Amino acid sequence: MKAFGTTRYHPARADKGYTDRLLTIDLSRHAISIEEIPEEMKRRLVGGRGYCLQLVFDGTTAETRFDSPENVLALAGGPFCGETAFVGTGKFIAGTISPLTDSFCDSNVGGHFFPLVKLSGFDAIAVTGRSDRNVMVLIDGDSGEVSLREAPSRHGSLLDADEQLEAWKGEGQARNVAILNTGKGAGTTRFGCLNSIYYDPKRGRARAKQAGRGGTGTVMRAKGLWGIVVRCNRSKSLANLPADTDRLRKAGMRLRSVIREVDPKAMRMARQGTTSLIDMMNAGYILPIHNYQYNQSEETPKISGDVFEHRYFNQGVPDGCFPGCNLACTKGCDAHVLGSGPQAGRTVAVDGPEYETAAAVTNLGIFDPDYIMDYAWYCDEYGVDTISAGVTMAFLFEAYEQGFLIAEDTGGLALRWGEQGDVSALLHAMCEGRGFGAVAGRGIRYLKEWVAERAAERTGQDAGDIFEELSKFGMECKGLEFSMYGTKESLAQQGGYGFALKGPQHDEAWLIALDQIRNEMPTFEQKARALNWFPLFRTWFNLAGLCKLPWIDVRHPEAQFTEIPARNMPTAEYYVELVNATLGTEKAFDDLLFESEVAYTLHKLINLRQGFGTREEDAIPLRAMAPVYMNEFQSRKAYYEKYLLESAGMEIEGKSDAEKLAMLQAYRRLQYEKLCDAVYEEKGWDQDGIPRKSTLMRLGFHEPRYLAIIDEARERVSRHAEVRKAESKLAN
Numbered sequence: 086m087k088a089f090g091t092t093r094y095h096p097a098r099a100d101k102g103y104t105d106r107l108l109t110i111d112l113s114r115h116a117i118s119i120e121e122i123p124e125e126m127k128r129r130l131v132g133g134r135g136y137c138l139q140l141v142f143d144g145t146t147a148e149t150r151f152d153s154p155e156n157v158l159a160l161a162g163g164p165f166c167g168e169t170a171f172v173g174t175g176k177f178i179a180g181t182i183s184p185l186t187d188s189f190c191d192s193n194v195g196g197h198f199f200p201l202v203k204l205s206g207f208d209a210i211a212v213t214g215r216s217d218r219n220v221m222v223l224i225d226g227d228s229g230e231v232s233l234r235e236a237p238s239r240h241g242s243l244l245d246a247d248e249q250l251e252a253w254k255g256e257g258q259a260r261n262v263a264i265l266n267t268g269k270g271a272g273t274t275r276f277g278c279l280n281s282i283y284y285d286p287k288r289g290r291a292r293a294k295q296a297g298r299g300g301t302g303t304v305m306r307a308k309g310l311w312g313i314v315v316r317c318n319r320s321k322s323l324a325n326l327p328a329d330t331d332r333l334r335k336a337g338m339r340l341r342s343v344i345r346e347v348d349p350k351a352m353r354m355a356r357q358g359t360t361s362l363i364d365m366m367n368a369g370y371i372l373p374i375h376n377y378q379y380n381q382s383e384e385t386p387k388i389s390g391d392v393f394e395h396r397y398f399n400q401g402v403p404d405g406c407f408p409g410c411n412l413a414c415t416k417g418c419d420a421h422v423l424g425s426g427p428q429a430g431r432t433v434a435v436d437g438p439e440y441e442t443a444a445a446v447t448n449l450g451i452f453d454p455d456y457i458m459d460y461a462w463y464c465d466e467y468g469v470d471t472i473s474a475g476v477t478m479a480f481l482f483e484a485y486e487q488g489f490l491i492a493e494d495t496g497g498l499a500l501r502w503g504e505q506g507d508v509s510a511l512l513h514a515m516c517e518g519r520g521f522g523a524v525a526g527r528g529i530r531y532l533k534e535w536v537a538e539r540a541a542e543r544t545g546q547d548a549g550d551i552f553e554e555l556s557k558f559g560m561e562c563k564g565l566e567f568s569m570y571g572t573k574e575s576l577a578q579q580g581g582y583g584f585a586l587k588g589p590q591h592d593e594a595w596l597i598a599l600d601q602i603r604n605e606m607p608t609f610e611q612k613a614r615a616l617n618w619f620p621l622f623r624t625w626f627n628l629a630g631l632c633k634l635p636w637i638d639v640r641h642p643e644a645q646f647t648e649i650p651a652r653n654m655p656t657a658e659y660y661v662e663l664v665n666a667t668l669g670t671e672k673a674f675d676d677l678l679f680e681s682e683v684a685y686t687l688h689k690l691i692n693l694r695q696g697f698g699t700r701e702e703d704a705i706p707l708r709a710m711a712p713v714y715m716n717e718f719q720s721r722k723a724y725y726e727k728y729l730l731e732s733a734g735m736e737i738e739g740k741s742d743a744e745k746l747a748m749l750q751a752y753r754r755l756q757y758e759k760l761c762d763a764v765y766e767e768k769g770w771d772q773d774g775i776p777r778k779s780t781l782m783r784l785g786f787h788e789p790r791y792l793a794i795i796d797e798a799r800e801r802v803s804r805h806a807e808v809r810k811a812e813s814k815l816a817n
């Protein structure tokens with residue numbers, strides 16, 4: 086491919102976890118620049134998500150949308166990225182102004198891409214501008230060159246990923262090369278993902294991990310960027326250069342031995358990947374079915390983790406997404422024959438499926454493991470998020486079931502639960518941008534209005550009333566589709582989704598298992614406290630660019646003897662050791678939480694600057710809190726009656742089912758509002774969900790540009806309150 090802009094540089098060597106270099110690619114000017122990362126940014130924001138937040142905050146304004154030229158697609162690893170003596174170190178973060186939420190959204194992804202970027206001398210990449218032609222970037226850490234080139238004529242595709250890696254690896258070199266790109270569907274939908282493609286010598290083939298959430302791939306497409314290729318054959322021992330290698334190795338070995346001891350007796354992720362969650366979620370009434378209407382099915386054994394383990398995953402292969410991780414959950418199938426879609430009959434390699442992908446398919450009423458493999462592969466090939474694609478379709482299926490949407494609206498597509506042909510027809514139409522599919526690919530927030538207007542025109546009903554009804558089961562918050570946990574029975578996870586700054590994704594607060602399955606936070610106060618500390622610690626993993634699974638999914642045997650077992654402090658202490666051994670510091674666990682709080686608050690400030698982020702945007706659909714319709718209530722009638730009596734303390738004698746359902750909904754709504762009050766207090770925010778000035782001061786946000794954001798947000802809230810007051814006067 087012809088290069089038309091090349092910059093030569095001396096690859097910086099990492100020292101105590103950092104290269105301190107930022108690579109900026111301005112696609113409007115086709116210009117490449119390399120600069121030092123300010124010490125202050127490193128001290129306050131650590132790396133990973135923290136760097137992405139600062140780059141996006143500084144590079145964008147309140148008016149920036151996903152396709153604005155100034156939007157920044159930020160990519161950053163962390164100080165431990167590429168360290169093979171510890172687990173979970175191949176991860177990096179992609180952050181940007183999202184096409185779904187109009188605010189900052191980030192997604193973490195593993196593989197070899199960022200470790201190679203770091204070896205090539207960079208801690209972060211900022212892609213800005215918009216190219217007038219389709220281009221790609223090549224980072225050559227061997228020759229010390231970054232170049233912009235004409236892009237390949239085809240969209241990124243997994244079908245030729247092996248050939249692509251071979252072509253880019255450099256003559257006579259090993260496959261120390263990785264690609265970050267996306268597929269066709271990222272340009273036709275708002276939920277495009279990024280594929281992080283690398284060569285796995287153990288399986289002898291290309292593999293792909295996804296930065297799935299928030300539309301990062303759609304932003305890449307909007308920028309006219311085909312993808313980024315990195316190659317580097319420098320010794321991997323140069324990736325990190327920790328201050329104290331022995332101390333680091335010891336902490337790494339201790340964590341690895343806990344994983345070795347616990348995982349085979351608990352989650353079995355090294356054998357089943359995250360499909361091991363399927364049975365657990367089904368047993369705990371959490372697995373989403375028919376757009377989260379139901380949360381358990383007798384059909385689930387057909388798609389259990391055991392089925393994936395034995396039918397698809399080749400167990401001769403340890404499957405870590407980066408060397409050093411013995412949790413090794415990156416399972417896959419080397420030869421799956423597609424049974425559906427335009428490539429039916431073709432044998433492909435499938436990476437995954439993850440639990441979320443399988444649950445996106447059960448949410449459409451399908452319990453066929455072969456179809457789940459197909460769905461996983463097509464979504465990755467198209468470059469779309471398996472979660473948003475599945476939840477958007479589930480919303481449309483329910484709207485169709487209820488008659489809000491008819492065949493005339495869908496261009497003749499029928500949308501019936503459990504029908505693979507219906508799911509395939511809509512999925513491929515979305516990802517190829519055809520007919521109704523082009524509308525469907527806009528995501529639920531857009532579709533609620535679109536469906537309401539169509540239904541109003543047809544029926545003469547008020548569009549606002551229809552919108553309200555659709556909002557009860559349109560599973561989005563802040564514009565992002567919910568991830569795959571049914572939360573009706575877990576107040577903690579309702580908050581975990583509602584307060585998540587990027588929208589309802591479980592990487593911020595995955596409390597469902599701790600609350601609903603393990604019952605480790607039975608009181609209201611415990612849940613409210615957990616909704617403060619848990620997101621902060623989860624955020625820290627994203628700052629560090631580390632995988633969280635070895636902390637959250639592998640409970641240290643000693644944790645049960647600690648004050649709050651859910652914190653898994655014995656394992657958390659290994660991470661503190663990792664920090665100090667790498668950086669040469671003596672930080673404590675609370676120091677890490679403070680760093681997280683700084684980054685977390687910067688995200689909150691971006692949301693507020695973009696015109697939302699206050700209490701009203703933390704509202705979640707009724708379906709996330711309670712049964713919406715009678716069929717849901719009656720499917721667990723005895724359970725709900727007991728709940729109303731014993732947990733809610735309500736008198737139900739002589740009440741009809743309709744009255745009981747209404748009581749349940751009212752109670753759950755009230756509990757959620759009380760939770761908002763309590764959690765905002767824990768976080769140092771006011772009752773409108775805006776950080777108090779004292780909170781900003783404590784966290785070092787002294788600059789007027791930060792303080793102005795909270796002042797403007799308060800004015801906005803008061804204006805809205807005035808409008809509501811005037812409207813209610815008029816109505817009366």
Ligand code: SF4
Nearest residue numbers: 173405406410414632
């Ligand atoms: S636990 Fe799984 S996702 Fe995390 S680093 Fe290890 S292999 Fe990768």
